[in-house]
Amino acid sequence: MTSTEPRADLTPAPVLPTLDAPETVASRRALREQVTALGEELRRTLAADWTSEALTAARGGSPGGPRLLGLGELEALRDDLLAHLDDVRAVSARREEEHVRARALLQAMYDDPGAHRGVRLTTDDLGLPGCCRWQVRPVLGVVGRLAGWWRVKVSSGCP
Structure with missing residues (x-):
């Protein structure tokens, strides 16, 4: 190419997926x-577990604005959703195990309050709605502490 010839634009035109093949139409429909x-399953799982861990696990790149996705892009989107859903399920399962352990600790x-002196649990620890605290405290302050009189005190609500 000489310096006097005009430069042609070398950027390729976007390739649109062909929709005329019946197997392509069926594949796209199945992937969609x-x-x-x-x-929908990711939305339901997140709705059941609103922890910041689950929301962080669900974050990922979105494909952008409205456009027609090709088969490869649909497969990649499906695979990303599967990975995010697996992450959210793992976080939810771990959180549910923590709730079960906390409920056993509350029982x-x-x-035996004396064996759990100073232990405090919240509704968040137990997976319950609202705000309440359970704490093992001495019955009469210093006298109860010296005498070994311990009880579980339940808070009356939010601080």
């Missing part, structure tokens, strides 16, 4: 249905 189902606190 899978993406929709996975997105142990009621059964």
Whole structure:
């Protein structure tokens, strides 16, 4: 190319997926249905567990504004949704195990308060709505502490 010839624009035109093949139409429809189902399941899982850990695990890149996705992009979107859903499920399962352990600890606190001196649990620890605290405290302050009189005190609500 000489310096006097005009430069041609070398950027390729965007390639649009061809929709005339029946197997392509069926594949795209199946992938869109899978993406929709996975997105709905991710939404339900997040609605059940509003912890910051679960929300952080669900964050990911979105494909952008409205556009026609090709088969490869739909497969990548489906795979990303599956990975995010697995992360959110793992966080939710771990959180539920923590709730079960905290409920067992609360029962142990009621059964033997003296063995759990100073232990405090909140509704967040137990996976319950609202704001309440359970704490093992001495019955009569210093006298109860010296005498070994311990009880589980339940707060009356939010501080």
